[in-house]
Amino acid sequence: MARLPFLLFGSVVVFVAGLSFGGVGGGVAGIWDWLVGNGDPLFGRVVLELRLPRVAGAMAVGGLLALSGVLMQVLMRNPLADPYVLGLSGGAACGAILALASGASGVWVDGGAWFGALVSMLVVLGLAGGPTGWEGGSRLLLTGVVVASGWGAGVSFLLYLLPDERLRGALFWLMGDLGRGGDATLLVGILIVLLAVTWPVGRALNLLATGVERAASLGVAVGPLKLLLYLVASLAAASAVAAVGSIGFVGLVTPHLLRLAGCVDHRCLLPASVLLGGMLLTLADLLARTLIAPQQMPAGVLTALIGAPLFVWLLRRSGR
């Protein structure tokens, strides 16, 4: 719990940094000038209308992915679980590309992605034996992997059929791009609601992490709790994926970094993951916007580039 103030402070710093830097210069001094009222009005509009939604969106999406990651890891008692292994992002991608293929745009594509992610969740849930029949994590995990590869084939097939003029949009969707925005206010709202639902059951999560039977023997109503976790994790991941496309590794790596730092109690881990996940994604997006400016690269590419080696390192470390 002692680490939460630091993370909160760090989030504010990253938030301000996200607002300050970008294609149009300004920096922290520019923000200050604008705040006290003698800055460049154009810079003010850039901050307010372009960067604020983007940074807030990145914070919320990173938080949603990390929250989903923590819950999936407890649910499956597998430290390597994350929203993407259950095939959620594959379902979302299929839904979005189907929407794109049928000529839809904007909110309909997001809706298609969200719907695809939820369908994927229901398929995995149903195939793995329903909310009460989960023997352990491995069955769920395997089902997720199989369904994910199925979605992967579906995505390839759709891309193959897609006319050229729509192919580029679909590819960008798949790469995960925070520039697409999504409704930042809605995302922040969803994040707050989902965190508020799961934080009070933190103590039950601590027990569930030590095993289903042990948790049940100590008084946890395991069936309803698992259903709640699955729903919250799926909603969080589906909302994130629908808003910005596939952004890998944030959900997987964030809880690990915190656990390595000694934050293992879920009453601390849940809010801490939300903050750190938001920070990491905002930083990644900031780098993606500024590294090759004025060009921008999708943040999803950057998180995967940073996340993959980090993950291998974590894996080797945990093996010892």
Add this chain to the structure above:
Amino acid sequence: MTPLLTVEGLRLGCGGRDFCRDLAWSIRPGERWAILGPNGAGKSTLLHALAGLRGPDGGEIRLAGQPLARLSRRAVAREIGILFQQIDYTLPATVLATVLGGRYPHRAFWSQESGEDLDLARRALRLTGLEGLEERPVATLSGGERRRMEAATLLVQDPRVLLLDEPTNHLDLNHQIALLELFTERVRVTAGAMVLVTHDIHMAARYCDRFLLVHGNGRCDQGGREAMLTPERLSRLLDHPMRMVNADGERFWLPA
């Protein structure tokens, strides 16, 4: 005296085989039971059913007159506690936090642990000889230390019915004795009961006064020490000739 746990017409099975059929069994306050039987006879399954973690295939288990299946997990956990044979810790946790988990059924689920809970946990760690390991990650404990940590959790949970699945596995002799002394003392103080699953006949004879022999073919015998721990019964139960030796007024059971 009204029984703590009542088993009526119980049928338990797995993979098309019945471990017990039409079992009638009462566990009364102050009783210390041992369940003996060969591997795969369903001893652990029976223990899980008594804890309400597994529904019976027939019949009913009642806690103080109430069917177990109709009680909330929280209510059951305040009265019945179980020490599992093995627990895998795949996600990290500290020893103190793990033991504090035993207070879960005694507090509203959203509330924090109180100072009193913390005192109980520290006391249990002291009683099980784990003092000073409070902040250690569970993954760094030895098998025996983990076992004692689980025992400490059970002490903190403080149920009246203690279900112990081979509690002395991985333990050296002094800790075996200390642990069973601790549990029998709890049974005496709380007017509770203990059910011990073990392969160690001598440990069972030393700490238990009632015996349930589970043959694994549906047949279960129950009774006191004189009636149950005879060479004939044990030979049939364990499928190996057994003999009983009297020395200095104590009995020993040896494979013939």
